[in-house]
Amino acid sequence: MTDELVEEMYILTDDRARELLDMLGKEKALQVLEAMVTIRAFEEKAEELYSLGKTHGTMHLSIGQEATALGASSAVRSGYDYLLNHHRGHGHCLAWGGEAGKMMAEFMGKETGYCRGRGGSMHIADVARNNLGANGIVAGGIPMAAGVGLSIRMRGTDQVCLVIFGDGAANTGPFHESLNMASIWNLPVIFLCENNQFAMSMPVPRAFNIERISRRASAYGIPGVTVDGNDFLAVYEVVSTAAERARAGQGPTLVESLTYRWRGHSRSDRQVYRTRQEVKEWQARDPINRFADRLQKAGLLSAELQESIRASATQGIEDALAFAEASPEPDLATILEGVYAD
Ligand SMILES: Cc1ncc(C[n+]2csc(CCOP(=O)(O)OP(=O)(O)O)c2C)c(N)n1
Ligand SMILES: [Mg+2]
Numbered sequence: 082m083t084d085e086l087v088e089e090m091y092i093l094t095d096d097r098a099r100e101l102l103d104m105l106g107k108e109k110a111l112q113v114l115e116a117m118v119t120i121r122a123f124e125e126k127a128e129e130l131y132s133l134g135k136t137h138g139t140m141h142l143s144i145g146q147e148a149t150a151l152g153a154s155s156a157v158r159s160g161y162d163y164l165l166n167h168h169r170g171h172g173h174c175l176a177w178g179g180e181a182g183k184m185m186a187e188f189m190g191k192e193t194g195y196c197r198g199r200g201g202s203m204h205i206a207d208v209a210r211n212n213l214g215a216n217g218i219v220a221g222g223i224p225m226a227a228g229v230g231l232s233i234r235m236r237g238t239d240q241v242c243l244v245i246f247g248d249g250a251a252n253t254g255p256f257h258e259s260l261n262m263a264s265i266w267n268l269p270v271i272f273l274c275e276n277n278q279f280a281m282s283m284p285v286p287r288a289f290n291i292e293r294i295s296r297r298a299s300a301y302g303i304p305g306v307t308v309d310g311n312d313f314l315a316v317y318e319v320v321s322t323a324a325e326r327a328r329a330g331q332g333p334t335l336v337e338s339l340t341y342r343w344r345g346h347s348r349s350d351r352q353v354y355r356t357r358q359e360v361k362e363w364q365a366r367d368p369i370n371r372f373a374d375r376l377q378k379a380g381l382l383s384a385e386l387q388e389s390i391r392a393s394a395t396q397g398i399e400d401a402l403a404f405a406e407a408s409p410e411p412d413l414a415t416i417l418e419g420v421y422a423d
Contacts, residue, residue, distance in 0.1 A: 102314070102381070109155075113313060124142045126398050137190045137201055141170075142348075146341070149172075150172035153243055153273055156320035159211075162242065165226050167219070168217050170215035179195070182402075184205055187201065188202040230263055234266070248278070248279075251297065281346045304335070306319055306337070310339045
C-alpha cells in the first residue's frame with residue numbers, strides 16, 4: 082500500500098482486515114485485545130487513584146485511544162526499535178510492554194517507579210526496552226526522534242524510531258524542523274500524530290486550516306497518511322508500511338491517527354468546549370468493542386473468552402496496584418540524586 086501513503090485517508094477493506102487477522106494469528110490477536118482492555122483498566126484505576134489523592138502531579142488519560150497505542154507498537158519491534166511519546170502516554174508505555182506496577186509506582190511517587198518516583202505520570206521512561214520516555218513539553222519528543230534516527234543511521238542498524246505526539250504538537254516549530262531534518266537526512270523515523278481532536282480546549286478545526294494534518298508531510302517531501310485511529314488493524318497496517326519504508330532506507334513517514342479522548346484534557350478540565358452528544362458519538366466507536374467485534378465475526382472470540390480476558394486484565398491491574406501500594410517512598414537522603422551531574 083506504499084502508493085496510498087500520500088495525503089489520503091487510508092481505508093481498510095473487510096477483505097484486507099481478514100487477511101491481516103490471519104497474518105497476526107489468533108494468539109497475537111487475543112493478546113492485542115487483552116492489552117487494550119488492560120490499558121482501559123489501568124487508566125480507570127489511575128483516575129480513581131488521582132481522585133483519592135493518592136497520586137502526585139497532574140494526569141492525562143488516554144481512554145478511547147487504545148487502538149492507536151496498540152496498532153503502532155505492534156507494527157514495530159518494541160524493545161529493539163525505539164519509542165518516544167508525550168504527556169498522554171500511559172497507553173503507549175503499556176502497549177510497548179511496560180509494567181503496570183512500575184508505572185503506578187511512578188505516579189504514586191514510589192521508589193520502585195520507572196523513574197524512582199521522580200517523574201510522575203508525564204515522565205515515564207522504560208529505557209531498558211528502548212522506550213526513551215514521555216515528555217511534558219508539547220512536541221518535546223519530536224526533535225529527539227530525529228536525533229535517535231540519526232544515531233540509527235550512523236550505527237547502521239535496521240532499527241526505527243516511533244515518536245507519538247498530539248495534534249497540538251503538530252502546530253509547533255519543532256514539528257516542522259524535525260520533519261524537514263528527518264526528510265533531508267532520510268532518517269528512519271515514524272512520526273505518529275495522535276489526533277484526538279483537541280489540544281487542551283482547542284478543537285482541531287479551529288487550529289488548522291487544512292482538512293488533514295498528514296497533508297503537512299508533502300511540504301517536506303515525505304509520505305503522509307491519515308488513518309482511523311480507533312481501528313487497531315488499520316493503524317497496524319499503516320504503521321507497518323511506514324516501518325518497512327524506514328527499514329528499507331526510504332526515510333520517514335507522517336501518520337495521522339484519528340481518535341478521540343473520552344476524558345478531559347487533564348483531571349481539572351470542566352470540558353465546556355464540547356457537547357455530551359459529541360462524546361457519545363465517539364464512544365459508539367469504542368476501539369476495544371470494534372476490535373472485539375472483528376474477532377467475534379472471524380470466529381476467534383466467544384463471550385466466555387472475552388469475559389476471561391476482561392477478568393485477567395482487571396486482576397493484572399489489581400496486582401499492579403498492590404505492588405505500587407506496598408512499595409517504599411524514596412529515601413529523603415537521595416533527593417538530589419539525578420539532579421546534578423558529577
Ligand atoms: C511547549 C509547551 N507549551 C504548552 C504546554 C501546555 N500544554 C500541555 S498539553 C497541551 C496541549 C497538547 O495537545 P496535543 O498535542 O493535541 O496532545 P493531547 O493533550 O491532546 O494528547 C498544552 C498546550 C506545554 N506543556 N508545553
Ligand atoms: Mg490532542
